[in-house]
Amino acid sequence: MKIIVCIKQVPGTNEVKMDPVTNTIMRENVAAIINPFDTYAIEEAVRIKEKLGGEVYGLSMGIPAAAEMLREAVSLRVNKAVLLTDRKFAGADTLATSYALSKGVEKIGGYDLIICGKQATDGDTAQVGPSLAKTLGIAYATDISRILEISRDSMRCMKITDDGYEEIEIRLPALITVVKEINMPRLPSIKTMRIARKTEIETVSLDDVSGDETRAGLKGSPTQVRRTFVPVHEVKSTEIQGTAAEQSQKLAEILLKM
């Protein structure tokens, strides 16, 4: 079984700075972590590998420093890791991100299953998984909370819906996105950390994957962030004086005027 896990590097803080000119996230010098949902995707892939045999690939598109994050993924028992990194990938919206990842998937090749997190904690769109599946032309299912049965040809799983759960069957190769209920990720061990330190992270440019420049990065992004801002919440306060009866009368008058 060859499983590819899409792993995004996200800021490990809520105080993300935006570039005022390009309106893109300033990722340099920000402590970065594996997108929390992707740790569940990694763990599930590793569990399948342990059951059926095979290999788990970690795939990311990001800045060169994301290689360290992929090394951490290796310490979580991913076997090989590929980082798509190139100025030409920069400023990608979800469509261009999916295109870049599809080229990475093609480069890895011969996969049975792709697992993504439900969503990224920074971009938060939950679009990349389904969009990647569409770009690759494979089936997908989102919000998977449990894999009930899996073989080389198909899998049966539980999907969380607004009203409860759905049991679905999906033929492989396919893509799923997973929610945190699916498992409890293991911590790295000393042994896996040692392996991670020695593992080479393959870095790949747009040219290396014969990518189309018009479909990658800012050029390939039909949507662009025009403006980012923190909403201003104004709080006005009025002190109401007088007896309890006067205060409640005044308060009622204020509320009625609202």
Ligand SMILES: Cc1cc2nc3c(=O)[nH]c(=O)nc-3n(C[C@H](O)[C@H](O)[C@H](O)COP(=O)(O)OP(=O)(O)OC[C@H]3O[C@@H](n4cnc5c(N)ncnc54)[C@H](O)[C@@H]3O)c2cc1C
């Ligand atoms: C309308 C719009 C315009 C945007 N414009 C810009 C822009 O101009 N510049 C800019 O910098 N950003 C921009 N972004 C943000 C950028 O699109 C996202 O960071 C990126 O596309 C991933 O989307 P997401 O964070 O919502 O991931 P989600 O769709 O929430 O992520 C779901 C899963 O997909 C996988 N995944 C997502 N991204 C990656 C990745 N890079 N590598 C590996 N796996 C991944 C992970 O498994 C993740 O759990 C824009 C976003 C939107 C919605």
